[in-house]
């Protein structure tokens with residue numbers, strides 16, 4: 001399998017969480033799979049709120065048992081209007097038991113999730129790990145030729161582009177991307193606190209964006225503080241004591257005394273939408289396929305649905321003797337994923353714009369919408385279910401991966 005000139009069924013390029021999950025899911029279909037990704041320690045302190053079918057998928061891939069003991073269950077989500085404006089939305093709490101769930105999902109440090117994904121990937125015999133970066137990717141009629149930075153050549157019938165925002169795979173397939181910088185950024189850091197979080201995630205909506213406190217195991221939370229770029233620069237420049245004080249003030253002391261843990265990171269925010277999700281034997285997953293602001297914890301949850309979607313489609317194609325990189329197979333992937341990606345990008349964009357807007361009618365609309373959701377049970381339950389995963393998924397195949405827990409054998 002490590003022959004330099006090998007032809008693989010699928011080569012996944014990029015070893016972030018979406019790429020690793022896709023590589024594991026694809027290898028489990030029986031496809032002869034390679035993953036081109038540099039092995040490097042995970043470099044930031046982000047966490048992921050894994051919602052809806054994401055935990056089922058990780059369970060099915062054999063990843064979840066390796067990290068569940070380091071994740072915190074999310075039982076409720078609280079939205080608090082902290083804009084200080086004349087028109088304010090009422091506070092809304094979503095409780096998982098209201099829709100018959102024990103929890104909405106789990107919050108986990110990306111570093112921990114990545115270690116579990118790496119460990120599982122190393123166990124699969126038909127997944128070849130190439131510890132390198134892709135240098136050139138040349139799609140042709142029958143296969144894609146790939147050359148790595150260290151000069152290794154290989155080819156694939158299908159390339160899965162999981163190489164993030166500056167995707168070389170996307171460029172090689174000639175897929176254009178629409179990008180909009182938001183002039184907002186997110187500061188991420190973790191905290192210890194003196195009062196228990198009771199597994200409730202609390203989102204304070206400020207006029208510059210949301211500031212979210214998401215439970216971690218014990219008396220700890222991860223914080224994602226979205227604000228205008230100048231404000232986030234100021235937050236980054238504070239000492240740990242000053243940031244602890246600022247976070248305590250922003251949280252209205254609901255978590256008691258706050259102590260910021262060492263290490264914080266800054267993420268400039270943008271929305272990126274490629275015009276196509278697949279072309280010329282290349283299918284995009286994760287941030288190569290969609291970049292959203294971190295509102296409503298949608299990014300990686302969508303990336304995991306991409307991973308499940310491409311694996312299901314490749315499995316079906318293989319069973320029916322089809323070429324996994326053919327135009328028909330890529331079209332099936334695009335139509336299975338397009339509506340989810342577009343609708344979520346639209347909703348998150350609108351939620352962000354309505355929060356930032358100084359236009360009173362927009363503020364009234366937002367407040368009325370949240371009032372209705374807070375007051376009308378059935379509406380609130382629809383909002384909760386849609387926030388977890390799209391109810392109308394178009395592909396029966398991706399439904400099978402995401403909704404049937406751990407049924408397939410290796």
Ligand SMILES: Cc1cc2nc3c(=O)[nH]c(=O)nc-3n(C[C@H](O)[C@H](O)[C@H](O)COP(=O)(O)OP(=O)(O)OC[C@H]3O[C@@H](n4cnc5c(N)ncnc54)[C@H](O)[C@@H]3O)c2cc1C
Nearest residue numbers: 014016017018049133134163164286287294297299300301
């Ligand atoms: C502040 C913040 C909070 C977030 N919180 C949540 C949350 O709670 N829930 C959620 O679902 N999502 C969340 N997200 C989104 C989530 O973090 C991203 O969707 C996710 O990390 C993207 O993973 P990825 O694997 O697609 O991309 P990346 O993690 O960027 O991985 C891409 C990988 O490809 C590699 N690569 C690039 N080029 C090449 C090449 N030529 N060859 C080989 N490898 C290459 C890169 O080195 C990198 O390792 C958040 C995002 C932010 C900014």
